[in-house]
Amino acid sequence: MNEDIVNYLNEIRRDFSGKALTEESVHKNPIEQYAIWFEEAVNAQLLDPYAMSLTTVSANGQPSTRIVYMRGIKSDGFVFYTNYNSNKGSDVAANNKVSLNFFWGELERQIRVEGEVEKVSEVDSDAYFAQRPRESQIGAWASSQSEEIRDRKQLEEQVAFYTEKFKDKEVPRPVHWGGYVVKPTKMEFWQGRPSRLHDRIVYTKDRNDWKQSRLSP
Numbered sequence: 001m002n003e004d005i006v007n008y009l010n011e012i013r014r015d016f017s018g019k020a021l022t023e024e025s026v027h028k029n030p031i032e033q034y035a036i037w038f039e040e041a042v043n044a045q046l047l048d049p050y051a052m053s054l055t056t057v058s059a060n061g062q063p064s065t066r067i068v069y070m071r072g073i074k075s076d077g078f079v080f081y082t083n084y085n086s087n088k089g090s091d092v093a094a095n096n097k098v099s100l101n102f103f104w105g106e107l108e109r110q111i112r113v114e115g116e117v118e119k120v121s122e123v124d125s126d127a128y129f130a131q132r133p134r135e136s137q138i139g140a141w142a143s144s145q146s147e148e149i150r151d152r153k154q155l156e157e158q159v160a161f162y163t164e165k166f167k168d169k170e171v172p173r174p175v176h177w178g179g180y181v182v183k184p185t186k187m188e189f190w191q192g193r194p195s196r197l198h199d200r201i202v203y204t205k206d207r208n209d210w211k212q213s214r215l216s217p
Contacts, residue, residue, distance in 0.1 A: 021191040021199035030187040030203035056091035077183040083145035108192025115184040125178030137171035
């Protein structure tokens with residue numbers, strides 16, 4: 001790695017690890033606090049600040065984790081888009097409790113989210129799908145996500161089929177593709193500090209309010 005980049009990242013890490021995370025300094029609403037941290041991550045020019053791990057649990061109790069992109073923040077949660085027929089879609093249809101994790105190592109920050117997931121409106125899914133690159137729109141039709149296929153050629157054949165099918169037309173959103181919103185019931189903000197004496201502030205949903213507490217590192 002370029003030495004200038006290494007030095008830059010180290011400077012960022014030292015700067016943020018020196019910032020105390022206190023009950024007085026954080027926003028009373030954890031989603032608003034996330035927005036503050038997210039803006040700082042973007043301004044620090046981190047690679048993929050939108051990336052988050054999503055853990056679902058199947059009907060038989062098997063957890064499964066993958067990286068997805070956060071594509072929107074609502075007042076009540078975090079939005080991502082996917083194929084509803086995928087493994088993650090099958091999992092949340094059976095068990096709507098999920099967890100998210102954002103890890104920004106350069107800033108020594110981590111945000112853990114526990115909550116429940118539900119589909120966003122068709123209007124929201126249509127609007128997001130319409131702004132995607134055409135190649136990604138075709139891909140949503142061509143890929144039967146999580147299903148076993150014969151080989152790469154089969155996928156390429158599907159791409160060619162739908163490219164021809166929608167030639168000179170707008171690509172409509174497939175009914176099996178759309179968004180989910182994860183509505184938090186618990187969020188933890190972790191800030192790395194010297195000597196492993198890290199700051200951990202937890203928000204727990206209490207009806208329509210949020211209760212704050214501190215955890216030992």
